Amino acid sequence: MTTMDQIDDGSVLKTQTKRNRVYQNGDKFWxxxxxxxxxxxxxxxxxxxxxxxxxxLKTQNQIFTYPPQWIPDPIQWENYTNALTIKPFGLYVVNxxxxxxxxxxxxxxxxxxxxxxxxxIRFWGRDFWFGVVMATLFLPYxxxxxxxxxxxxxxxxxxxILPLTVPLFFGGGAFNIxxxxxxxxxxxxxxxxxxxxxxCGEFGIYWRIMLPLAKPALITVAIFTFLNAWNDLLxxxxxxxxxxxFTVAVGLASFRSTLDVSWDLQLAATTAVIVPVLIxxxxxxxxxxxxxxxxxxxx
Numbered sequence: 001m002t003t004m005d006q007i008d009d010g011s012v013l014k015t016q017t018k019r020n021r022v023y024q025n026g027d028k029f030w031x032x033x034x035x036x037x038x039x040x041x042x043x044x045x046x047x048x049x050x051x052x053x054x055x056x057l058k059t060q061n062q063i064f065t066y067p068p069q070w071i072p073d074p075i076q077w078e079n080y081t082n083a084l085t086i087k088p089f090g091l092y093v094v095n096x097x098x099x100x101x102x103x104x105x106x107x108x109x110x111x112x113x114x115x116x117x118x119x120x121i122r123f124w125g126r127d128f129w130f131g132v133v134m135a136t137l138f139l140p141y142x143x144x145x146x147x148x149x150x151x152x153x154x155x156x157x158x159x160x161i162l163p164l165t166v167p168l169f170f171g172g173g174a175f176n177i178x179x180x181x182x183x184x185x186x187x188x189x190x191x192x193x194x195x196x197x198x199x200c201g202e203f204g205i206y207w208r209i210m211l212p213l214a215k216p217a218l219i220t221v222a223i224f225t226f227l228n229a230w231n232d233l234l235x236x237x238x239x240x241x242x243x244x245x246f247t248v249a250v251g252l253a254s255f256r257s258t259l260d261v262s263w264d265l266q267l268a269a270t271t272a273v274i275v276p277v278l279i280x281x282x283x284x285x286x287x288x289x290x291x292x293x294x295x296x297x298x299x
Contacts, residue, residue, distance in 0.1 A: 051068070052270065052271055054070050054071070055263075055264075056079055056268040057079060058072045059076055060263055060264045079264050079267075080268045083266075083272070084269065088243075088251075089251055089269065091246075092246055092247055092248045092250070092251040093248060095246060096247040099164050099165060100225075100230055102161070102168075103164075103168050103226075103228075104226055106165065106172060107172040107176055107222075108172070108221055108225070109172075110168065111173060111176035111180055112206075112210075114177045115176075115178075115179075115180035118130045119180075120184060120202075120206075133178075134174055136174045152239065157239070158241065159239070159241040160245070163238075176224070179217060180214065180217055180221065183216075183217035184210055187214070191209055191213075195209055223281070223284055230276070236249060251269070252266065
C-alpha cells in the first residue's frame with residue numbers, strides 16, 4: 001500500500017469517526033429530550049392523584065383553600081374511618097365483586113369463543129358478520145337503555161344483578177372480540193394443523209392450544225372488564241333499587257345530596273376505592289402491555 005493510499009484511508013477513518021460521534025451526540029440529545037418530556041408528562045398526569053390523596057386527609061374547609069395546601073396540617077386520618085363506616089362500604093364491595101367476577105368470567109370465555117370462530121373457522125359470510133359485530137361499536141349505550149330496561153323489567157330482573165351480568169355471556173362485547181381475534185390471527189396456523197392431524201377437534205384446539213397461548217390478551221380483556229364493572233355507575237343506578245344491592249360506584253355517588261356534599265369523606269372513599277385498581281394494574285401491567293402490543297402483529 002502506498003503512502004497516498006494510507007493517507008486516504010486515514011482521512012476516511014477520521015471522517016467516519018466524526019460522523020459516528022455526531023450520530024451519538026444526536027442520539028443522546030433526542031434520548032435526553034424524550035426522557036425529559038416523559039418525566040414532565042408523568043408529573044402532570046400524577047398531580048391530580050396526589051391532590052386527591054392530599055385532599056382526602058384534609059378538613060372540608062382546607063380542601064378549598066387557595067393557594068392549595070399540598071401537605072395536610074393536621075392530617076385527618078379519621079376521614080377514611082368515617083367515610084368507610086358512615087356507608088356500608090363492606091357490603092358495597094361484596095356486591096361489586098360479585099358483578100366483577102361474573103363479568104370477567106363471562107367476557108373472557110364468550111368473547112374468546114366468538115373471536116376464535118371469526119379468526120380460525122371459515123364459514124359463509126364470516127367477514128360480513130364480523131363487520132356487523134364491529135358496527136355495534138358505533139351504537140351509543142344511551143340509545144339501548146330504554147329497550148333493554150323494558151326487556152329486563154318484563155323478565156322480572158329489576159333490582160337484581162342479572163341485567164348487569166347475563167348479557168355479557170352472549171358475546172362479551174365487540175371490542176373484546178376484535179382484540180382477541182387479532183391475537184388469534186397472530187398465532188401460527190401450523191399449530192392448529194398439527195392438532196387436527198392428531199385428531200383434535202376445533203373446540204379442543206380452542207381450549208388446549210389457543211387459550212393458553214392467548215394468556216396476555218385474555219388478561220388484557222379481563223383488566224378492561226374489571227375496570228368497566230368496578231367503575232360502572234349508570235347500570236347499577238338504572239337496575240338496582242335496594243340499598244342492600246348497591247355497588248361501590250353508587251356508594252360513592254351517595255355522598256352527594258341536593259343541598260350539601262361531604263367532600264372530605266367523598267375524597268377519602270374515592271381514594272380507598274381506587275386502591276384495588278392500582279394494585280391490579282401493578283401486578284398485571286406486563287401482561288397488559290404485552291397483550292396490547294402483540295394484538296396488532298397480524299391484520
